[in-house]
Amino acid sequence: MTDVPVRLTAWVHGYVQGVGFRWWTRSRALALGLSGYARNLPDGRVEIVAEGPRSQCTTLLELLSGRGAPGWVENVVPRWSDAKGNLDGFVER
Numbered sequence: 001m002t003d004v005p006v007r008l009t010a011w012v013h014g015y016v017q018g019v020g021f022r023w024w025t026r027s028r029a030l031a032l033g034l035s036g037y038a039r040n041l042p043d044g045r046v047e048i049v050a051e052g053p054r055s056q057c058t059t060l061l062e063l064l065s066g067r068g069a070p071g072w073v074e075n076v077v078p079r080w081s082d083a084k085g086n087l088d089g090f091v092e093r
Helices: 021-031 056-067
Strands: 005-015 035-042 046-053 074-082 090-092
Touching: 005 056, 021 046, 021 056, 021 090, 046 090, 056 074, 056 090
Parallel strands: 035 090
Antiparallel strands: 005 046, 005 074, 035 046
16 A cells, blocks of 8 residues: 555765755655655765655655756665654755
8 A cells, every 4th residue: 555654764875965955855855745854964975754655755765866866866775664753844954
């Protein structure tokens, strides 16, 4: 069932800090109706946590890996888990 609420945690590797990647991710996530956040990590990755219907989270994951993302995405490592329901809106951290 594709509309079961899930939590997607994704670590984006590559040249993704200082290029508007978090803002771009926030814009896409809000358009998909997802809650969560995007934040820079000290090692240069961006961590994204998004909750919502599995189909919408899958779409976000595909966008993160796609050619339209700012910067240069080398790799995206996803982790799927049950939605916790404790996220409100989608923010840049």
